Amino acid sequence: MKALGISYKNAPLSVREQFSFDAQKRGAIRSALGSAVVICTCNRTELYFTGADTGEAAALFTEMPDAGNITEYLRVYEDAGALRHLFRVTCGIDSMILGEDEILRQVKEAYAEASDAGSTDFELNTAFQAAITCAKRIKTETSLSKTPVSAATIAANEAARLGGNVNVLMIGASGKIGSSTLKNLLPRPNVHITQTARAHSAGTVQYDGVRTVPYDRRYDFADGADCIISATSSPHFTLTKERLGAVLHTNKPRLLIDLAVPPDIERTVAGIDGVRLIGIDDLGELARRNNELKMSAAEQAELIISEELDELQKKLAFHEFLPHLDKARESAERLTFGELLYKLRDGLDSTQFAAVLDVMRGLE
Amino acid sequence: MKALGISYKNAPLSVREQFSFDAQKRGAIRSALGSAVVICTCNRTELYFTGADTGEAAALFTEMPDAGNITEYLRVYEDAGALRHLFRVTCGIDSMILGEDEILRQVKEAYAEASDAGSTDFELNTAFQAAITCAKRIKTETSLSKTPVSAATIAANEAARLGGNVNVLMIGASGKIGSSTLKNLLPRPNVHITQTARAHSAGTVQYDGVRTVPYDRRYDFADGADCIISATSSPHFTLTKERLGAVLHTNKPRLLIDLAVPPDIERTVAGIDGVRLIGIDDLGELARRNNELKMSAAEQAELIISEELDELQKKLAFHEFLPHLDKARESAERLTFGELLYKLRDGLDSTQFAAVLDVMRGLE
The missing domain is CATH 3.40.50.720 (NAD(P)-binding Rossmann-like Domain)
Incomplete structure (x- = not known):
């Protein structure tokens, strides 16, 4: 998956306004990109897509009238970086107000819109569903969205x-x-x-x-x-x-x-x-304590994101492997266990190999 | 493996002098630690050992008369950190004069002394041999020790x-x-x-x-x-x-x-x-160019060290796995290929799992 767009982090409102795409425009973008989800809020306009390359996606921004030097505001994410960005956006970690959950609703809607229009493939479906699950988990397991700080x-x-x-x-x-x-x-x-x-x-x-x-x-x-x-x-x-x-x-x-x-x-x-x-001093103290709580909740949230992201990436890796499964099975079954271990040893680095040996040691 | 000692990097000569152990003392240290190599040069006194814990090894320094506050100079390395330190020392990367190869001779001698005395086990043998091989490779493949800079x-x-x-x-x-x-x-x-x-x-x-x-x-x-x-x-x-x-x-x-x-x-x-x-200007220019060469050679050397270290760590991981090989083989052979993949998926993180799938895809 790739992602590309602008957000409040680097583009001023005057720029973002020009890319507040309506439903028709969002549909046209999805059609142009093949498989895509378009997230459009007042704080960000972002495309998540799988088939097209980032040049084609960027063109959808740069070709807009009055785009000006939009390229300096565009941010591009690829592969693992794009997945992580989607997770951080969906979970409110990338939001102006850390942990706000309005964005979760907006991501859900953007995904449902794309899914209903038949614009999502296995990777987009899996990634968005995983990001939404992750956001719910963070909402339940941490106090990130429950802690007011002002x-x-x-x-x-x-x-x-x-x-x-x-x-x-x-x-x-x-x-x-x-x-x-x-x-x-x-x-x-x-x-x-x-x-x-x-x-x-x-x-x-x-x-x-x-x-x-x-x-x-x-x-x-x-x-x-x-x-x-x-x-x-x-x-x-x-x-x-x-x-x-x-x-x-x-x-x-x-x-x-x-x-x-x-x-x-x-x-x-x-x-x-x-x-x-x-008095204001009491509230300030409460705000300070809440801010500490929120920061530690944000750290927990980042851990949860890493966990869920890792699960998603295993799923995607296995899905990509599926077409090769039969041939790999045949080849593996021709090898002795020792030979298979040597193949793994040659193809993996020492940390990976040690982790594989740990799994083998733990087999019942 | 663990390593512990003092070097020119943090201990002044007046401190290092007190730990310039003679052959008899080195032998006593090895006996006290079980399996150990003692490297003793004018720039460093370091113990590499496998059986004892770092407290016991540190005591060999702190118990010396006039040790003073030696603990503030002692540096301790464990597992992967200790292996990397041995490699960097042996290859002259940790030396006062970057890339000097006198240290290689000193490490060889220290290892030979310990090996002849029967004080080395599989891990020490494998680690020192690998470090010496790595140092030779750096000597051959880079200009680290051939580039004068003064x-x-x-x-x-x-x-x-x-x-x-x-x-x-x-x-x-x-x-x-x-x-x-x-x-x-x-x-x-x-x-x-x-x-x-x-x-x-x-x-x-x-x-x-x-x-x-x-x-x-x-x-x-x-x-x-x-x-x-x-x-x-x-x-x-x-x-x-x-x-x-x-x-x-x-x-x-x-x-x-x-x-x-x-x-x-x-x-x-x-x-x-x-x-x-x-003139001095010509030499200065030459020295500057040589220093650049040396820095880039040091980077190459660090890459070679990482490669060789990785190979060593695979060897050590496999050696540690050997006692479990038969049981693991039996267990693995009771599983279908798909079941084995699921076990690997559950026990590995996504990067490790993707690397394993890459190996499986590459099987003939």
């Missing part, structure tokens, strides 16, 4: 797991970390979001299902919130103990998350009954 | 190859490069040396067979010389065209080698009939 994701996770229905009051949702937290909260069905907006502020984005209230009325919505997240760039406290204490009437546990530097929330609010406060 | 050696070579009997007049033999050239000339049976000495100079060493004459009379001995080498630190010419032209009566080719900076020999002497002049 403060925004961690904050959103903490909020979302408070209960079956969580009311979140977001103060400062228009800043970088605030909007990132908001986007992390949006897809969670159990979270109901109220965001504050300053009068005359152009920065606030209105999302579906998010209630927007004036910043000056923030204390009025505090009592109804299970979680208050504050992430403004204000030099003053957005929430003080005195004013917050005066408005919290309902007796329930509350999580306050302060994502601002300098802090938005007066530290002493933690003294109010039922209030737990998490 | 100006002194190149000058001595140029002088010595002038003919069957070469009279050399050495001016300035007491300086660094001069004495090095002299020492390079001394062992050559076809070279007859006359050196000049300044009156009252304490620096001149009197070697057997070297005639010493006063510096002031250097021109008197010029006519008899086939080669004149000058290597003083004088700011003045030691030989001028005018004075040399006046004393050279015999009509014969003459080589003048100027090893001094600033030059000792007036460049115009090259105009005298039969005189060829080589």
Whole structure:
């Protein structure tokens, strides 16, 4: 198998955009290459193919109008290198966000599209199925895709797991970390979001299902919130103990998350009954620990990839050997065991030969 | 096999001196270790052994009186690492002067001593014989030991190859490069040396067979010389065209080698009939080219070592397998060819398995 394409790693978005092939174009590419799978996401456009040579495949990129000097962005992988690349892509190891699993769905879809169109052969089928199996194994056996590393994701996770229905009051949702937290909260069905907006502020984005209230009325919505997240760039406290204490009437546990530097929330609010406060330092420490976990998970994932890749390569080697099986059997059966060992000794290097002898020693 | 010892690479001479074991001590060491070879040169003291563990072998060093913190100088090699070290030592790759072949003689002697004393087993015999064969192959197939890289050696070579009997007049033999050239000339049976000495100079060493004459009379001995080498630190010419032209009566080719900076020999002497002049720049260029040759020869040598080492390791692996041969044959003969392939597939990694399939495909 060979692989060729561009990705976020070396091609800027302006280049990648030109190669966001639609279904028709993907079909045309597969037909041109004989056996091929086309993976097309916002981060990469890659062709995996078996029959054609890399020149033909590269031409599909270079011949595009406005391709410019696309060749400097193209990356080519062959044989074992191509198989490993497919595995690393499918498993999220090659992703911008290490371990994200959106790519697994995209690879599955690209493979299904090619398979349904009859564009896959034994090698592509075996390789893609093995890569998908490998990705599932990594998902099950490691915490690679389960470990959030950004403060925004961690904050959103903490909020979302408070209960079956969580009311979140977001103060400062228009800043970088605030909007990132908001986007992390949006897809969670159990979270109901109220965001504050300053009068005359152009920065606030209105999302579906998010209630927007004036910043000056923030204390009025505090009592109804299970979680208050504050992430403004204000030099003053957005929430003080005195004013917050005066408005919290309902007796329930509350999580306050302060994502601002300098802090938005007066530290002493933690003294109010039922209030737990998490600051940016706590989240940073959690992020650091999570990052370590993720790195060690990535190492485990690489080991799993090597194992699964090795199995795949045995399968492919044996498949390639099949047409020669009968002749080899006849020849082998004419040799004594000692003669066969000598043939192996001559044709193998010492590590390979020693491994063969180990197998022979282990025969029942 | 294991190896353990100290060498010029990490232990200073003052340390190495304490471990310059005599024949009796070497014998005692071999007896203590069971099967062992002891290599003892001025640059290294190393034990190669099979039965004992490295702790026992290290004790032979650490228990010596005045051993001090010898452990920080000890280097230990095991299995493939020990075999490779033996090969690199024997082939002069590990030597202070890359490719010197004195070490080959020393390894041969150390091995012969151990073998005669009955201190070698199959593995030591096979390994040392293979290392010695490898060193001979490198000597024949590469120019590693034939390529001089110092100006002194190149000058001595140029002088010595002038003919069957070469009279050399050495001016300035007491300086660094001069004495090095002299020492390079001394062992050559076809070279007859006359050196000049300044009156009252304490620096001149009197070697057997070297005639010493006063510096002031250097021109008197010029006519008899086939080669004149000058290597003083004088700011003045030691030989001028005018004075040399006046004393050279015999009509014969003459080589003048100027090893001094600033030059000792007036460049115009090259105009005298039969005189060829080589300067330090010519030698430097030659040394540079030779050094390149030597580096590429060293790379060839490393390839040869890897090849021969691989052969040796197959031999050792097969020897280790021999006791299991009959049982393995019986087991293998109960399997079909396909079943045997599956066993190999399960026990090998993909590279090994593919190599085995290649052998099977190549069976006649």
